[in-house]
Amino acid sequence: MRSDENPFLRKLDKLVELSEAEKAFLRSLQVKPMKVERGREILREGENGNVSYILQSGWSCSYKSLANGERQVIAFPIAGDWVGLRSLFLETSDHTFKAVTDMEVTRVDMPGMQRMLSEFPLLGTVVLLIVAREEALLIEHLASIGRRSAIERTAHYILELFDRLRVVGLSHIENFHCPLTQAHLGDALGLSSVHVNRVLHELRTRNLVTMRNHNVSIHDVGALRELATYHVVASVRLSLRQRTSF
Amino acid sequence: MRSDENPFLRKLDKLVELSEAEKAFLRSLQVKPMKVERGREILREGENGNVSYILQSGWSCSYKSLANGERQVIAFPIAGDWVGLRSLFLETSDHTFKAVTDMEVTRVDMPGMQRMLSEFPLLGTVVLLIVAREEALLIEHLASIGRRSAIERTAHYILELFDRLRVVGLSHIENFHCPLTQAHLGDALGLSSVHVNRVLHELRTRNLVTMRNHNVSIHDVGALRELATYHVVASVRLSLRQRTSF
DNA sequence: CGGGAGCTTGATGGACCTCAATCCCTGTGG
């Protein structure tokens, strides 16, 4: 892997071939990293949007709150993820964005986005690609919650986390760090934290995964995949340049 | 409303100001409408993507099938909706796209999209806006399935359908045509068709909505909104042109 | 008039929730 201190670029590198000029622009987009401490919210549902952030390090979570006080976690963005792309285009943010651990982010606003779209048309396509992948994950998530049993969807989610972390080099062989609480998982999976606990217990008993002390060890990837009917989300490397006239 | 026979343009007209050249291009993108008869699939999960369709008339449904034979309906696209934008960018389609009623579609492929992005940068932004709105709906849907009770999420979904139809002029005051079966609704809401039936019964009993003979009448929008804690998805009219240097 | 798709209703069971108590771990202050 061509090493690059920047997780966002590292991820893009696997998706598409970028010119030096494009990379330079993307680097210039990610300046003045901002530290955000654990628990702090940096985007709030209903508030003025038009801002987005690229996560440099740490774990975060984006969620919607419902009237009855419950939460639905949409995703747990990690290093290399671009959060709030939606709120750049909608006038108000439709979700809250909160730090699960201390984290570092860089801010991208609408003028920056516009500059990117007009000066580097290929990068516009790349953004669409990023959004498409994000939406594909959302749809998997939807199918999980709608049609999979608690144990299946938990297994599925763990595998998904694992793969996402791998892309940015944050997981070792079948083992990764994960600061999420069982309540976090419950809010993502549409389950109570109590039930998440029982499901994790079951997964441990079956010798599939152990999740303890913020550390996840997958013991039997094959069996876990089978249980979850997990398929890797289209992680095709696009060679856009060859198909276009840019 | 400036009338335009084309539902896609009619919808865009409410979202953003377009120049005549842009409109002309969008019209040229939607040529050779293709008739698709009820029940036919025109995109299949796992198959080669790189194709998308703009729906001109009729109802369709996009869904994922799971290993156990169940389905999760992602959305019921209607006239004016652009289906399969994701599969244009991912190499394989991650969902199946099927006609619920006879329908008409126009095909948009990757070259068309590329031409649009390079020749009409503002339209690239518009596509991002469309995708952002679509994703916002998905997230509402996710929250519904994850955290709302069966009756709440059914109510919510009916209101959403109502609003979507209104945007393209297909619903009259608190009354609209809807060809979906209870099984369709169940697959969208993560419920069994039997339970959908009971929920609809309850909604009728409470004098909130009646859904009969493919016809939905909302009797008490206010109460229904309250039950569903429904908020209209950011339907902001964007004046992009003023903010950009295009 | 027969068949099929979809709607309706009842009975039963199971998956998951809620409440509640206990335990564990880590950080903090005396």
Add this chain to the structure above:
DNA sequence: CCACAGGGATTGAGGTCCATCAAGCTCCCG
């Protein structure tokens, strides 16, 4: 170094929402 507090994990008991199975119904269409 210990005591304590608090967030999180764990486990049990009981209840509820929704699924499943099954039967009958209605409506439409050939």
